[in-house]
Amino acid sequence: MTSLSDLPLRDDLRGLTPYGAPQLDVAVRLNTNENPYGPSAELVADLASAVSGMAAELNRYPDRDATALRTDLAAYLGHDLIAGQVWAANGSNEVLQQILQAFGGPGRTAMGFEPSYSMHSIIARSVFTEWISGAREADFGLDPDKTVAAIEEHRPDVVFLTSPNNPTGTALEIDVIKRVLRAAPGMVVVDEAYFEFARTGTPSALTLLPDHPRLIVTRTMSKAFAMAGTRLGYLAAAPAVVEALLLVRLPYHLSSLTQAAARVAVAHRAELLGMVDELRAERDATVDWLRGRGLEAADSDANFVLYGRFADRRAVWEALLAKGVLVREVGPPEWLRVSIGTGDEMAAFRAATQAVMEEVL
Numbered sequence: 001m002t003s004l005s006d007l008p009l010r011d012d013l014r015g016l017t018p019y020g021a022p023q024l025d026v027a028v029r030l031n032t033n034e035n036p037y038g039p040s041a042e043l044v045a046d047l048a049s050a051v052s053g054m055a056a057e058l059n060r061y062p063d064r065d066a067t068a069l070r071t072d073l074a075a076y077l078g079h080d081l082i083a084g085q086v087w088a089a090n091g092s093n094e095v096l097q098q099i100l101q102a103f104g105g106p107g108r109t110a111m112g113f114e115p116s117y118s119m120h121s122i123i124a125r126s127v128f129t130e131w132i133s134g135a136r137e138a139d140f141g142l143d144p145d146k147t148v149a150a151i152e153e154h155r156p157d158v159v160f161l162t163s164p165n166n167p168t169g170t171a172l173e174i175d176v177i178k179r180v181l182r183a184a185p186g187m188v189v190v191d192e193a194y195f196e197f198a199r200t201g202t203p204s205a206l207t208l209l210p211d212h213p214r215l216i217v218t219r220t221m222s223k224a225f226a227m228a229g230t231r232l233g234y235l236a237a238a239p240a241v242v243e244a245l246l247l248v249r250l251p252y253h254l255s256s257l258t259q260a261a262a263r264v265a266v267a268h269r270a271e272l273l274g275m276v277d278e279l280r281a282e283r284d285a286t287v288d289w290l291r292g293r294g295l296e297a298a299d300s301d302a303n304f305v306l307y308g309r310f311a312d313r314r315a316v317w318e319a320l321l322a323k324g325v326l327v328r329e330v331g332p333p334e335w336l337r338v339s340i341g342t343g344d345e346m347a348a349f350r351a352a353t354q355a356v357m358e359e360v361l
């Protein structure tokens, strides 16, 4: 049998392991920041009828420009956006890849402030864009002066700001984003995958779009929208940015089935986003509970909590798994991340954590 090392693989990919959290079949899965609430029977029926309506036309390619879906997404986002300012792809990961294909590339650099979403650097490297790692403060926020200084020093072609940040949950002040936009010589991507979970009053970077033609705001249906399986991510930016992405997207990248399902999801947004308030309350209660146990927990504007610290986080992760609770080993070395599940799932998380603290710590 030929093994991977026998193949003429790109040198820079040799020895790498694929990205991805373990997909384990356990009772309480709190490791990939999914929304724990599935669609209602009524919504399932609407999805099925939209998909079966499309099925009769599957001999034809989809609408390459996904115009109807982009119109719906623009209306959902508000801020007077139009379809020409919105772009969609198979998950925001594909959106991010297209951004880097268009604005990064050989001889160019991209910069992010870590700990943050590691796919930013992984996608950058996969399209031959050099990655520059900037730092966050001890509270996982960004110091505006230091951030601007780092950008002025490295002059990256693409800057990533994740707000709320994964895996820390930290939302950025809008003023930091404005300072970065002024300092950055190239594109600025604000990854708002978790925006719908932010505390009330947190402004979106979408408010900055009218004055900033090099700003891109990315969103996803995978988290608050409770549609991770659909694979639908999108962005808002100036129309010229969308024109740039058309140069690198594969033709017909978004299947007719995906487009149909995503349009039904946008139409049912009241239901899909209906559990966000409950998840936020559960998140805040989880932070309080962890702190009440003498652990550290980062303030969170997302649907997960980064907590610790554990000298041997692997042992804690394994002990929780043995009790049927799957969390994520991610972020700075002594921390773990728990996604917010249903009330019952969080009760199971608390019981398992309590027991593990008595056994392991």
Ligand SMILES: *Cc1c(COP(=O)(O)O)cnc(C)c1O
Pocket: 033, 090, 091, 092, 093, 094, 117, 162, 165, 166, 191, 193, 219, 220, 221, 222, 228, 231, 232, 233
């Ligand atoms: C989950 C996540 C995404 C990607 O989500 P998709 O499922 O590809 O839409 C993007 N950015 C951040 C920060 C995330 O946590």
